[in-house]
Amino acid sequence: xxxxxxxxxxxxxxxxxxxxxxxxxxxxxxxxxxxxxxxxxxxxxxxxxxxxxxxxxxxxxxxxxxxxxxxxxxxxxxxxxxxxxxxxxxxxxxxxxxxxxxxxxxxxxxxxxxxxxxxxxxxxxxxxxxxxxxxxxxxxxxxxxxxxxxxxxxxxxxxxxxxxxxxxxxxxxxxxxxxxxxxxxxxxxxxxxxxxxxxxxxxxxxxxxxxxxxxxxxxxxxxxxxxxxxxxxxxxxxxxxxxxxxxxxxxxxxxxxxxxxxxxxxxxxxxxxxxxxxxxxxxxxxxxxxxxxxxxxxxxxxxxxxxxxxxxxxxxx
Amino acid sequence: xxxxxxxxxxxxxxxxxxxxxxxxxxxxxxxxxxxxxxxxxxxxxxxxxxxxxxxxxxxxxxxxxxxxxxxxxxxxxxxxxxxxxxxxxxxxxxxxxxxxxxxxxxxxxxxxxxxxxxxxxxxxxxxxxxxxxxxxxxxxxxxxxxxxxxxxxxxxxxxxxxxxxxxxxxxxxxxxxxxxxxxxxxxxxxxxxxxxxxxxxxxxxxxxxxxxxxxxxxxxxxxxxxxxxxxxxxxxxxxxxxxxxxxxxxxxxxxxxxxxxxxxxxxxxxxxxxxxxxxxxxxxxxxxxxxxxxxxxxxxxxxxxxxxxxxxxxxxxxxxxxxxxxxxxxxxxxxxxxxx
Numbered sequence: 001x002x003x004x005x006x007x008x009x010x011x012x013x014x015x016x017x018x019x020x021x022x023x024x025x026x027x028x029x030x031x032x033x034x035x036x037x038x039x040x041x042x043x044x045x046x047x048x049x050x051x052x053x054x055x056x057x058x059x060x061x062x063x064x065x066x067x068x069x070x071x072x073x074x075x076x077x078x079x080x081x082x083x084x085x086x087x088x089x090x091x092x093x094x095x096x097x098x099x100x101x102x103x104x105x106x107x108x109x110x111x112x113x114x115x116x117x118x119x120x121x122x123x124x125x126x127x128x129x130x131x132x133x134x135x136x137x138x139x140x141x142x143x144x145x146x147x148x149x150x151x152x153x154x155x156x157x158x159x160x161x162x163x164x165x166x167x168x169x170x171x172x173x174x175x176x177x178x179x180x181x182x183x184x185x186x187x188x189x190x191x192x193x194x195x196x197x198x199x200x201x202x203x204x205x206x207x208x209x210x211x212x213x214x215x216x217x218x219x220x221x222x223x224x225x226x227x228x229x230x231x232x233x234x235x236x237x238x239x240x241x242x243x244x245x246x247x248x249x250x251x252x253x254x255x256x257x258x259x260x261x262x263x264x265x266x267x268x269x270x271x272x273x274x275x276x277x278x279x280x281x282x283x284x285x286x287x288x289x290x291x292x293x294x295x296x297x298x299x300x301x302x303x304x305x306x307x308x309x310x311x312x313x314x315x316x317x
Numbered sequence: 318x319x320x321x322x323x324x325x326x327x328x329x330x331x332x333x334x335x336x337x338x339x340x341x342x343x344x345x346x347x348x349x350x351x352x353x354x355x356x357x358x359x360x361x362x363x364x365x366x367x368x369x370x371x372x373x374x375x376x377x378x379x380x381x382x383x384x385x386x387x388x389x390x391x392x393x394x395x396x397x398x399x400x401x402x403x404x405x406x407x408x409x410x411x412x413x414x415x416x417x418x419x420x421x422x423x424x425x426x427x428x429x430x431x432x433x434x435x436x437x438x439x440x441x442x443x444x445x446x447x448x449x450x451x452x453x454x455x456x457x458x459x460x461x462x463x464x465x466x467x468x469x470x471x472x473x474x475x476x477x478x479x480x481x482x483x484x485x486x487x488x489x490x491x492x493x494x495x496x497x498x499x500x501x502x503x504x505x506x507x508x509x510x511x512x513x514x515x516x517x518x519x520x521x522x523x524x525x526x527x528x529x530x531x532x533x534x535x536x537x538x539x540x541x542x543x544x545x546x547x548x549x550x551x552x553x554x555x556x557x558x559x560x561x562x563x564x565x566x567x568x569x570x571x572x573x574x575x576x577x578x579x580x581x582x583x584x585x586x587x588x589x590x591x592x593x594x595x596x597x598x599x600x601x602x603x604x605x606x607x608x609x610x611x612x613x614x615x616x617x618x619x620x621x622x623x624x625x626x627x628x629x630x631x632x633x634x635x636x637x638x639x640x641x642x643x644x645x646x647x648x649x650x651x652x653x654x655x656x657x
Contacts, residue, residue, distance in 0.1 A: 064383070093420075094419075095418065095419045095420050095422075096419070096420025096421070096422070097420065098417055098418055098419065098420045099418050099419055099420070103418045103419065105419045105422060105423070107422060107423075112383075112386065113386070113415060113418070113419055113423060115410070115411060117406060117410050117411070120379075120406070120407075120410065120411055121379075121383075121411075122376075122379070123375070123376040123377075123378070123379025123380050123382070123383065123407065124379050124380075124382050124383030124386070124411075125383060126376070126379070126380050126383060127379060127380035127381060127382060127383020127384040127385075127386075127387075127389075128383045128384065128386075128387055129383075130368070130380060130383075130384060131383070131384045131387045131388075131389050133365075134339070134365060134366075134389070141383075153375065154373075154375050154376050154379065154406070154407075157371065157373030157375060157376030157377075158373070158376040158379070158380075160371050160373065160376075161370065161371055161373060161376055161377070161380065164371065165368075307420070
């Protein structure tokens with residue numbers, strides 16, 4: 001990569017991370033207004049994983065994230081205005097007001113629908129990958145999940161199936177150490193997630209999930225491998241959730257993690273670390289653009305119609 | 318054509334017609350080919366469309382959801398419906414929810430074929446019906462064919478349908494034989510059918526209870542009771558209109574449901590009749606269902622577990638109090654052989 005190409009990429013990665021951060025900070029400042037009534041699982045601290053991975057994907061590639069996926073939705077190119085409207089419960093929302101924060105979708109962008117069930121969409125990604133194979137397309141599918149999901153049976157079931165059939169799927173684990181408020185060492189006998197790959201004979205790698213370039217590098221390798229028809233890769237990205245499991249606040253009061261631990265991770269804030277890719281002037285310009293975009297999205301959401309209740313009668317007979 | 322051959326016929330025709338249809342399941346490339354319902358499929362369509370899966374039912378169901386949302390039409394085959402319980406997360410939380418949860422932007426055109434294993438001492442975990450479980454949840458359709466013709470027509474309709482359909486076939490019926498058109502045809506989902514007209518009592522039945530109900534109706538005729546037999550065919554959506562229309566004429570209702578009674582389809586049918594036409598009922602409705610216990614294995618008691626024509630006839634007589642005949646017909650006994 002030339003210096004200028006690398007500079008362009010860095011700037012883009014930084015802007016995407018910063019945009020996700022500002023989106024969620026907007027939720028944080030507005031949530032008490034009760035205009036948004038959808039439990040937000042904020043991804044502050046995770047941004048580099050979504051942004052680094054999605055930057056290696058084409059539009060026709062698909063991602064299957066989970067309930068903490070505002071970042072994945074935006075990083076893959078999902079419509080920001082539609083996600084904001086969804087949080088407001090409006091008809092113009094990305095899920096037409098039926099999903100909320102935990103159920104985001106943007107089919108045109110390749111965000112295929114997120115699930116509130118831990119590990120819920122991992123197998124969907126394998127199904128998409130198998131479909132690409134059957135149709136002779138060279139697209140790839142990305143399954144995204146947290147460390148808690150790797151305790152679920154369906155994670156192992158799907159890894160085996162995908163490895164067996166050499167499907168073009170990438171398993172991306174955002175290991176933030178906690179399933180809700182329980183530490184991984186209280187849940188897993190062996191806590192190195194990437195090593196599960198060994199059992200299925202596929203590459204398993206780990207990387208700093210708060211270093212967007214490191215994420216990009218590992219993801220690019222896995223995506224190329226999948227596209228070449230060599231099968232899946234499991235990537236464990238080490239990262240950290242800054243706020244509470246669900247909601248817009250800090251959670252020091254709960255005592256399940258120390259203030260010092262949180263602060264140590266805040267020093268590794270992926271967005272702050274990404275500032276080096278943009279000049280001060282560029283950062284100021286980006287901030288202005290993003291704030292204006294968020295203002296427009298909120299204005300739109302506030303004035304958008306509510307969904308009709310027609311579907312409540314449904315086809316249930 | 319036998320019932321199991323009709324299932325195979327439908328599967329092969331669907332796969333020939335539509336390249337997006339594929340088979341997936343545990344043990345489907347087994348030489349026995351799921352009791353012959355998939356004989357020749359692997360040779361004809363190859364391992365990319367006859368996808369042998371690991372023993373990972375929940376993941377395979379999710380694989381189908383992922384494929385179906387991209388426009389494929391998977392048929393997921395289970396040797397036993399009891400194994401479908403391993404997939405409830407993907408079926409109930411995902412397949413059934415994918416359409417409403419995203420405001421109708423996605424549909425999940427997949428079929429789950431599941432076999433109920435009554436036959437030869439299969440015991441508590443290979444013989445459950447469970448059709449009421451699936452029928453409880455909005456977003457899933459439930460089909461229970463009672464004969465070879467419907468086995469084909471309903472399976473083809475299920476494959477064509479854009480929603481997840483649980484297609485439940487009773488092993489008990491696999492060897493039954495009847496005329497089945499060799500051409501491609503569908504039997505519409507959500508429509509019950511009057512299989513025998515009668516004026517005195519309506520017998521609503523599903524799956525293997527339909528032939529028992531017909532047998533009972535024949536015996537009832539000899540004692541002067543005209544029984545109308547309705548085959549529900551689809552349990553969700555449930556064709557309430559056909560049932561209510563019949564009960565409005567007969568005033569009496571027996572529901573023969575091959576399942577447990579609590580929270581079941583028989584109760585649902587009676588509740589709908591009560592809601593829509595309570596005043597036409599001239600007698601209390603009767604449910605003919607399984608005893609409230611697990612299915613036993615021993616050949617000494619397994620036959621006693623299953624109600625059939627005899628119990629249906631007795632129930633119908635009870636609703637027509639004062640017109641009873643004395644002689645009850647014998648329920649069907651089939652000559653099954655092992656190993657399973």
